[in-house]
Amino acid sequence: MQRITTPLTKSVRTQLKSGEEVLLSGTIYTARDVAHxxxxxxxxxxxxxxxxxxxxxxxxxxxxxxxxxxxxxSCGPTTSSRMDNFTPGLLKMGLGGMIGKGKRNDEVRSSIERYKAVYFLAVGGAGAYLSKRIVSSEAVAFKELGPEAIYRLEISDFPLVVGIDSRGNDIYRRG
Amino acid sequence: MRKVNVNDIRDVVSELCIEANVNLRGDIRKALKNAIRKEANKKAKHVLEILLQNARVASMENRALCQDTGMVSVYIRVGQDVKLVGGSLKEAIDRGVIDGYKKGFLRKSVVKSPILRDNTATNAPPIIYTDIVNGDGINITVMPKGFGSENKSKLKMLDPTADKKEIISFVLQAVKEAGPDACPPYILGIGIGGTFDKVASLAKQALILPVDNINPEKYLRKLERAIMKEVNKIGIGPMGLGGRTTCLGVNILEYPTHIAGLPVAVNVGCHITRSASKVI
Structure with missing residues (x-):
C-alpha cells in the first residue's frame, strides 16, 4: 500500500489512481457545511x-x-455531496485533496480533473477506528461553530481509497 | 399504584444515550460476522472487517461508533398503573439527553431552528414518543439517528391497488439513490399503512427491531425476504465498493389504513444503526 504525505503536491496527486488504497500522513484541515x-x-x-x-x-x-x-x-467522514456546490471554488484556489464519503457530482469531478486534484474516500461509520490515526488537533478558524469549526489535524497512516483521481476517473462511475 | 420518580427516567435516558452510541447492537455485530463469511468480494470483506474493528475500539475505549451521534428519538411506554412523581416527564427526558451527551463526549448536532440554524449545544431536544400501556412498568428505548442515512429516507403514498412489485421498486429506488453515501451495508426500516405521519414513525420503529427479527405475519416475512434479495442484487456493497452485502436486514411494520391509500416509508439505517432499551 502506498504511503503519501502532505502537502499534496501535483506530482503526488497525479501518481494516484482511482480505486487505489493509500495511507496519508501529515497535516489536513476539517471543514463541513457551514465552514464551506x-x-x-x-x-x-x-x-x-x-x-x-x-x-x-x-x-x-x-x-x-x-x-x-x-x-x-470519534472522527469519521460525512457525506461529501453536500459540499459539492462549494468545491469547484476551493479547487480553483489550489486545494489539492478532499476526504469524505459517497458520490460527487459532475461539476466536482470535472473540476478535479481540471486542477489535477484528488478525492479520497474514508470508511463511513468507522469514526472510532479512524480517530486512532489522528495524532493532534487544533481549532484554527470559526471556533464558535464547535464540531463545525475548522480544525488542523496531524494524521498518521490515515487509511483512504482514491475515489476520483486527477484524470477524473471515478470509482463510482465504472462501466 | 407504583410511584416512579422522573429523575430515575432522566438517569436511564442518559445511560442509554451513551450505551447506544458506544456499543454496536449484538444483532448487527452478528449480521456483520455472517456477511464477512459470505462476502466473496475482497475489498468488501476488508471494509466489513474494519467495521468490526471499529465496534471493538468503540466499546473498549468508550468512544462513539460514529462522530455523527445523531438526533435522538426517545420511545417511552408507561404502564397505566404507574404514577410519575418528582416533576415533568418531558423535562426529565430532555435532561437525560443533555446529561448523556455531555458525559459521553457525544457530538451536539441539534439546531434550534431549521431556518436560523443555531446549535442548541446540548443535543436536546429529542423527539419523544409516549405511549400508555398495561401494567406498572416503564419501557424506554433511545435511538440516536445520524443524518447521513436520515437524509436518504423516503415516503410515498401509493395507490391502494398497487401490488407488491411497486412497493419493492419504491424501496429499491430509495436504496439506489442512497448509493454509497449513507454508509452501506444498510438496515432498512419499512412502514406500510396508517397515514402520512404514522407510516414514517412505523419505518423508524422498524429500525429498532433486531435485524434477524422474525415477522409474525407470513406475508410480511415474504415481502421482507423479497426486498432483501433484490437490494443485495444492486451491488452497492460496503463503502459502495461492490459485493453482495448491500443490506444487513429488512423489517416491516404495518398498520391499518384507508381504502383510498397505501402509504409506504423507508427509513434508511446505516451499518451502525443504534438503539438501546431498558425497563424500569
Missing part, C-alpha cells in the same frame, strides 16, 4: 479563506468533543 459556506462568502467578497488552500487537504467531518486525552473520540 463561510469560506465561499469570504471569497465572494474578495477576502482570503482562513486557511492556505494551496496543496491542502480538507477532511469533511464534524468530530465528537475532545476527551481527557486531548483528542477526538
Amino acid at each position: 459556506k463561510r469560506m465561499a462568502n469570504l471569497m465572494q467578497k474578495g477576502k482570503k479563506p482562513p486557511i492556505d488552500l494551496k496543496n491542502a487537504v480538507i477532511y469533511y467531518t464534524g468530530p465528537t468533543p475532545i476527551r481527557g486525552d486531548g483528542l477526538f473520540g
Whole structure:
C-alpha cells in the first residue's frame, strides 16, 4: 500500500489512481457545511479563506468533543455531496485533496480533473477506528461553530481509497 | 399504584444515550460476522472487517461508533398503573439527553431552528414518543439517528391497488439513490399503512427491531425476504465498493389504513444503526 504525505503536491496527486488504497500522513484541515459556506462568502467578497488552500487537504467531518486525552473520540467522514456546490471554488484556489464519503457530482469531478486534484474516500461509520490515526488537533478558524469549526489535524497512516483521481476517473462511475 | 420518580427516567435516558452510541447492537455485530463469511468480494470483506474493528475500539475505549451521534428519538411506554412523581416527564427526558451527551463526549448536532440554524449545544431536544400501556412498568428505548442515512429516507403514498412489485421498486429506488453515501451495508426500516405521519414513525420503529427479527405475519416475512434479495442484487456493497452485502436486514411494520391509500416509508439505517432499551 502506498504511503503519501502532505502537502499534496501535483506530482503526488497525479501518481494516484482511482480505486487505489493509500495511507496519508501529515497535516489536513476539517471543514463541513457551514465552514464551506463561510469560506465561499469570504471569497465572494474578495477576502482570503482562513486557511492556505494551496496543496491542502480538507477532511469533511464534524468530530465528537475532545476527551481527557486531548483528542477526538470519534472522527469519521460525512457525506461529501453536500459540499459539492462549494468545491469547484476551493479547487480553483489550489486545494489539492478532499476526504469524505459517497458520490460527487459532475461539476466536482470535472473540476478535479481540471486542477489535477484528488478525492479520497474514508470508511463511513468507522469514526472510532479512524480517530486512532489522528495524532493532534487544533481549532484554527470559526471556533464558535464547535464540531463545525475548522480544525488542523496531524494524521498518521490515515487509511483512504482514491475515489476520483486527477484524470477524473471515478470509482463510482465504472462501466 | 407504583410511584416512579422522573429523575430515575432522566438517569436511564442518559445511560442509554451513551450505551447506544458506544456499543454496536449484538444483532448487527452478528449480521456483520455472517456477511464477512459470505462476502466473496475482497475489498468488501476488508471494509466489513474494519467495521468490526471499529465496534471493538468503540466499546473498549468508550468512544462513539460514529462522530455523527445523531438526533435522538426517545420511545417511552408507561404502564397505566404507574404514577410519575418528582416533576415533568418531558423535562426529565430532555435532561437525560443533555446529561448523556455531555458525559459521553457525544457530538451536539441539534439546531434550534431549521431556518436560523443555531446549535442548541446540548443535543436536546429529542423527539419523544409516549405511549400508555398495561401494567406498572416503564419501557424506554433511545435511538440516536445520524443524518447521513436520515437524509436518504423516503415516503410515498401509493395507490391502494398497487401490488407488491411497486412497493419493492419504491424501496429499491430509495436504496439506489442512497448509493454509497449513507454508509452501506444498510438496515432498512419499512412502514406500510396508517397515514402520512404514522407510516414514517412505523419505518423508524422498524429500525429498532433486531435485524434477524422474525415477522409474525407470513406475508410480511415474504415481502421482507423479497426486498432483501433484490437490494443485495444492486451491488452497492460496503463503502459502495461492490459485493453482495448491500443490506444487513429488512423489517416491516404495518398498520391499518384507508381504502383510498397505501402509504409506504423507508427509513434508511446505516451499518451502525443504534438503539438501546431498558425497563424500569
